[in-house]
Amino acid sequence: MAKAKPIRVENLTMAYGQFVVMNDLDFTCGGGEVTVIMGGSGCGKSTLLRHMIGLIQPAKGAIYFGDTNFTGADEQNQDAMKQDFGVLYQGGALWSSMSLEENVALPLQHYTRLSEREIRNIVAYKLSLVGLAGFEDFLPGQISGGMRKRAALARAMALDPDFLFLDEPSAGLDPVSSRRLDELILQLRNTIGCTIVVVSHELPSIFAIADQAVYLDAKSRTLLDLGKPDDLLARSKHPEVVEFLSRGEKT
Amino acid sequence: MQEEAGAAEVVFQVGDEGNAVEIVLSGDWLLQGERPGLEEIGKGFEGLSEGGKVRIGFNGLGQWDTGLMVFLQECYTVAKARGLFVEEQGVPEGVAKLLQLTRAVPERDTGKKDDSRGLVEKIAHDAHEIFDGTCVFLGFTGEVVMGLGKLARAKKIFRMVEFVQVLHQCSVGALPIVSLISLLTGLTMAFVGAVQLVQFGAGIYVADLVGLAMVREMGALMTAIVMTGRTGASFAAHLGNMRVSEEIDAFQTMGIKPVDFLVVPRLIALVLLMPLLSMYANVIGIFGGYLVGVLMLDMSSTQYLQQTINALSMTDVWTGEVKSFFFGMVVAASGCFYGVKCGQSSEEVGKAVTRSVVSGITFIIVVDAMFAVIFHILGI
Numbered sequence: 193m194a195k196a197k198p199i200r201v202e203n204l205t206m207a208y209g210q211f212v213v214m215n216d217l218d219f220t221c222g223g224g225e226v227t228v229i230m231g232g233s234g235c236g237k238s239t240l241l242r243h244m245i246g247l248i249q250p251a252k253g254a255i256y257f258g259d260t261n262f263t264g265a266d267e268q269n270q271d272a273m274k275q276d277f278g279v280l281y282q283g284g285a286l287w288s289s290m291s292l293e294e295n296v297a298l299p300l301q302h303y304t305r306l307s308e309r310e311i312r313n314i315v316a317y318k319l320s321l322v323g324l325a326g327f328e329d330f331l332p333g334q335i336s337g338g339m340r341k342r343a344a345l346a347r348a349m350a351l352d353p354d355f356l357f358l359d360e361p362s363a364g365l366d367p368v369s370s371r372r373l374d375e376l377i378l379q380l381r382n383t384i385g386c387t388i389v390v391v392s393h394e395l396p397s398i399f400a401i402a403d404q405a406v407y408l409d410a411k412s413r414t415l416l417d418l419g420k421p422d423d424l425l426a427r428s429k430h431p432e433v434v435e436f437l438s439r440g441e442k443t
Numbered sequence: 444m445q446e447e448a449g450a451a452e453v454v455f456q457v458g459d460e461g462n463a464v465e466i467v468l469s470g471d472w473l474l475q476g477e478r479p480g481l482e483e484i485g486k487g488f489e490g491l492s493e494g495g496k497v498r499i500g501f502n503g504l505g506q507w508d509t510g511l512m513v514f515l516q517e518c519y520t521v522a523k524a525r526g527l528f529v530e531e532q533g534v535p536e537g538v539a540k541l542l543q544l545t546r547a548v549p550e551r552d553t554g555k556k557d558d559s560r561g562l563v564e565k566i567a568h569d570a571h572e573i574f575d576g577t578c579v580f581l582g583f584t585g586e587v588v589m590g591l592g593k594l595a596r597a598k599k600i601f602r603m604v605e606f607v608q609v610l611h612q613c614s615v616g617a618l619p620i621v622s623l624i625s626l627l628t629g630l631t632m633a634f635v636g637a638v639q640l641v642q643f644g645a646g647i648y649v650a651d652l653v654g655l656a657m658v659r660e661m662g663a664l665m666t667a668i669v670m671t672g673r674t675g676a677s678f679a680a681h682l683g684n685m686r687v688s689e690e691i692d693a694f695q696t697m698g699i700k701p702v703d704f705l706v707v708p709r710l711i712a713l714v715l716l717m718p719l720l721s722m723y724a725n726v727i728g729i730f731g732g733y734l735v736g737v738l739m740l741d742m743s744s745t746q747y748l749q750q751t752i753n754a755l756s757m758t759d760v761w762t763g764e765v766k767s768f769f770f771g772m773v774v775a776a777s778g779c780f781y782g783v784k785c786g787q788s789s790e791e792v793g794k795a796v797t798r799s800v801v802s803g804i805t806f807i808i809v810v811d812a813m814f815a816v817i818f819h820i821l822g823i
Contacts, residue, residue, distance in 0.1 A: 245696045274698035285689035289605070298602075299697050347693075357696075 278348030629731025653732030682782025717771030
């Protein structure tokens with residue numbers, strides 16, 4: 193297992209035209225750790241994730257994967273770096289015209305020279321990892337929301353990525369499925385050893401999986417605090433962070 | 444919330460200390476009932492200068508709902524705009540709590556409310572948008588050309604299964620509607636032509652009229668219009684939905700070009716199939732004319748077909764075919780462009796479909812007119 197690389201977000205300013213979403217974000221997601229980006233609805237968590245995966249260019253600042261400046265790279269190099277990314281979108285974003293097997297197989301077909309048989313075996317393994325063995329021929333429209341998320345996670349892991357980005361993985365799932373997904377994320381961190389960035393505002397998930405939590409504040413439009421969720425709850429100087437982590441019970 | 448207490452009423456009283464107004468609200472303040480509006484607030488605040496005070500009080504307030512809250516919000520907005528200070532007295536507990544909620548999160552400056560542009564600014568803004576749109580379309584065209592280049596270098600950029608599905612959708616799937624429209628076009632032209640030509644004893648020339656019109660113009664044109672409404676719109680809706688459900692983003696974050704994977708196969712399929720569909724439409728249209736000629740004008744089958752063959756040359760046939768090749772490009776490009784560049788809501792998908800159909804048909808007519816001029820200059 194190669195040493196997991198960190199992600200460094202350096203003086204990042206995110207904006208839609210004239211509207212600044214977040215100012216001067218500066219933090220590092222530790223290599224091989226789970227970093228949770230948290231904050232109230234509409235504070236810019238998903239927007240930050242979209243910057244990190246190259247869907248939006250920052251207004252200012254840079255994002256480094258290991259020692260490589262991702263946001264400063266040209267399109268070709270960015271595309272090459274994206275081979276090391278696995279992304280789970282909020283709604284799964286499985287390609288609806290393809291079966292689960294085809295969804296997971298596509299990145300393998302696109303980036304490797306593996307034989308069809310080998311690809312089929314890898315797909316079966318990845319789907320079994322997320323508890324979907326036997327569902328290879330199902331279309332995304334034929335399975336439940338939770339299963340779609342798990343299938344999308346299998347697709348995100350298809351190329352054994354160095355960096356895994358999960359956008360609200362447990363949103364819309366029942367508590368049991370949500371807990372299982374959290375366990376799966378921890379298993380991935382421990383076994384594959386990739387750097388995982390999770391966007392979430394689900395407190396049980398945050399406390400269960402985060403090695404580091406980053407709190408984005410919509411009011412001040414910047415990062416207020418970061419650290420382990422338990423430490424933040426106990427010692428953060430910012431009442432907003434404590435209020436968020438205690439579900440409004442402590443201020 | 445309380446017992447009924449009569450219609451909503453507001454009394455404005457000039458305050459004791461001057462440059463102040465006391466507003467006393469009473470009665471039922473319901474959304475469905477009669478309520479004082481902005482005009483009354485404006486009148487009530489007349490005479491107050493900047494820095495003046497507005498004191499809001501309640502006396503015998505009956506039932507209330509959002510109607511009261513909206514009135515209070517309007518009072519605050521007008522007061523703020525005039526630089527007045529607002530004080531509240533004896534606010535019922537429920538009202539106070541709701542007011543507190545509305546003030547809990549201060550209004551954020553999203554930069555989206557300033558619509559106070561003058562005419563010149565609006566024209567400049569629209570021109571800028573058109574320029575931006577053109578740049579985006581040129582970028583899209585460049586991506587398509589690069590995708591075709593990769594394909595020419597035998598690089599696999601899309602799945603063959605996907606391509607075959609699109610081929611099927613654009614060919615077999617389109618035959619019934621193309622058949623119907625072409626048949627009716629041929630029939631209509633023959634009817635209209637027959638009415639005029641028979642008066643001069645030239646009914647036989649209905650075959651020439653229908654044959655030439657279908658092959659040179661109507662076959663390709665009608666097929667293109669049908670395909671814009673059917674296949675182009677379907678491309679825009681499908682790709683737009685993929686944008687909304689983040690499927691296109693998923694391609695991008697894997698380093699797979701959505702244009703290569705989704706647009707190129709659709710473009711190739713339509714460019715390949717449009718000339719064939721157009722040829723098919725020509726045959727069906729001529730058959731429509733044949734029905735009128737044989738059944739209405741008492742021409743024999745041989746006579747009609749011979750007259751059609753004599754009227755047509757290979758030049759006529761390929762002029763229609765060349766046009767349909769370009770029409771195929773227009774239909775695929777408009778459908779895919781608006782689909783891939785669609786916004787991320789279901790409303791945007793609807794707009795993308797409308798734009799793809801409108802711009803598709805418009806550009807088909809434009810391209811057709813351009814070919815008419817070119818063929819005229821070339822003497823074809």
